[in-house]
Amino acid sequence: MKAVVNRIIPFSSVDGPGNRTAVFFQGCNIDCKYCHNPETRGICRNCGACVDVCPTGALSYREEGGICYDGTACVQCDACIHVCPHDSSPRTQEMTPEEVYERVKRQIPFIRGISVSGGECMLQPDFLKQLFSLVRADGLTTLIDSNGTIPFWEYPGLMEVTDGVMLDIKAFDAAEHRNVTGVSNETILANAVYLAKHAKLYEVRVVVVPGLYDAERSVKEMGAFLVPYRKTHDFRIKLIAFRPMGVRKQYAGYRVPDAAYLNRLAELLRDLGFRDIMIT
Amino acid sequence: MRDISMERVEETRKNILSIIKSPSLTHEQKLTNLANQADSLMEVLDLPEGLDELLNQSIDTKCICDLAEGHAPVRPRYIVPDYAKFMKEGCSFLQLAPPTDLSEALNHLLIFYKHVPSVTNYPVYVGQLDELLEPFMDTVDEATAKKLIRMFMVHMDRTILDSFSHANIGPEATRAGRILLEVEAELEHAVPNITLKYEEGVTDDDFALEAVRCALHSAKPSFANHRMFSGELTERYVIASCYNGLPLGGGSYTLCRLVLGNIAKRASGIADFKENQLPYVLDIMARYMDARIRFEVEESGFFENHFLAKEGFIRRDRFSAMFGLVGLAECVNLLLEKEGMTGRFGHDEKANDLGVEIMDQIKAFNDHHENPYCEVTGGHFLLHAQVGLAEDENVSPGTRIPIGEEPEELIDQLMVLNRFHKYFPSGTGDIFPIDLTVHRNPEFVLDIVKGAFRKDLRYLSFYSSDSDVIRVTGYLVKRSEMEKLDAGMAVLQNTTGLGLGASKNGHILERKVR
Structure with missing residues (x-):
């Protein structure tokens, strides 16, 4: 079993509680306008557009076809991903769960767990299940960062080895959600309920993008929808300010929300009874 | 004479x-x-032959450095009084009866500090403050306690004009310890330096997280591996000055340092370094330290006449001495270069292995060298990874990886450090500026501390990359004060000048942010 891995960050402070190794999988099934790592969306088609722009010769053509990436020559200038016509990256790697686990193991005992993200990591549920089983045997915790478009209830085996999910709710209104991401949010909201009921909802993430959708209304309605589930299991709501870093040129013009606006959104959630609200 | x-x-x-x-x-x-x-x-010192040629040289050639201790030591370099004894018994020389409430306890300590000598003329150790103050916490309400402790900390910052001054807390959580952390997070002072003696399972997570939050505001406390230090120096140890592990109720007579990079310059290659140059310099430095110690103990009269010794706040037989070194990185890199080999310290296994071999040789030398006045540490000096001087250029502190050459990933840096921290019971440490986002996830830092201490790292310091108070090499300065001094204005604390020198020569503002 193999999956395409975009990168592995040995120590991450922003992908769940404590210090975690974050594994980013390649490939996504939706198209968020504000995506800040669009190079994780597509799968490389070996077109070679990146080879010509690499300033250090870290990229070349393989004799047998395909692109060869030499990590030691790479200076992380990102020229390759900027020119990629398929929202992909030549720096990805096909790996087995065992190979990913080897890269996680190095960080023991400095980490408390791993987080998998993407792209959309739930496109590889069987891979995740196998990786999580290996990682859990070492006493580490496992978190999934997901856009929620794949129904978690269809993967009870994976859920058994998953400690929690960080779930995006990119807009509460279905039409607005479609405008932001290209897809509806029915499954996402059903996932939120399912995960909350099973005490697997670690965090709900909301990216606030003034001008793209009505965040105030969305947060208010989402809060009212989620608040009953706090009784079974408390979870965090993270309000994330849009930032233009990494965003594709045609979508980079949105405004960064100010602190006052974010605080007002947090206040709406507090009024509903939420206690663990983080602005970032 | x-x-x-x-x-x-x-x-x-x-x-x-x-x-x-x-x-x-x-x-x-x-x-x-x-x-x-x-x-x-x-x-007046009985100097070993050959010392002058190794000691009295410019910074790019000197092989031994005595860190401005002078020609006739009038007191030990670092003095670590037993303040608990003072709290219990008072002091007859200072005409102080034992304190009876928190105000008296704090006032007593402030008086006592003004009479604790050291190489800086300020106390390098100001006590295990949580333990000293906890018995008095019931004498006042919480708000008053916080106000008094706040005034006490302000008083220290404005009168101990040198940040080579260290308070200790932990490993157990206490009310006094929590208030100290709260107050320091608010004050953002450079003085005193603070260390949390940390042991997983003994120190509560919530107390340790308070310490992390405080460190992200004020660059302190640092975290000391309590299990390691108490294993080597017993529970009666303290962290003083920069990060020096020393016996409580004693201290260190002297600290001299080997400048390893300059010793490597004398060598034709690795074999010459190991067989001739290093043993030659080790021997001379040890005998120089012996001479300094002999004068302090046998001739200076300090231990016979100073009230700290006469009243038992310190004891001569609780003193040891610190055998220091700097520039292992430069030494290893130069030796490899002389051998025509590639590889950099901190990055290549071969280079790191050579570093370990050099440390093993220094440790073996120290384990065999005996000094009659270091009974408390088995008759031997304690190895010390010295943090550098403001004027050091191209000399990395102790066994640190040079600033600008830190491995891309912190895990890789930690896995190098864990090969070197174990050699230094009298102190070593590494410093990490931490990205702002960690303010929201202090558990990130605590996880690293826990893992590091399981891996036998000894001492870690963190500060937030946007903080005004920052750690220079071991001591703290305020960026805002350095800017004033750089603009020609007078500033209160002596260490601000050292920090400014180190920021220009030692690139301390350019550390890799984690």
């Missing part, structure tokens, strides 16, 4: 006059410098 030349006397007189007339020194700094000039005329 040996004669000196009239030329040297005349030279010294000129120095004295220029100190007297200096527009940029405070009165206290003038007194300290005048005393150093007087001391420089003395020739």
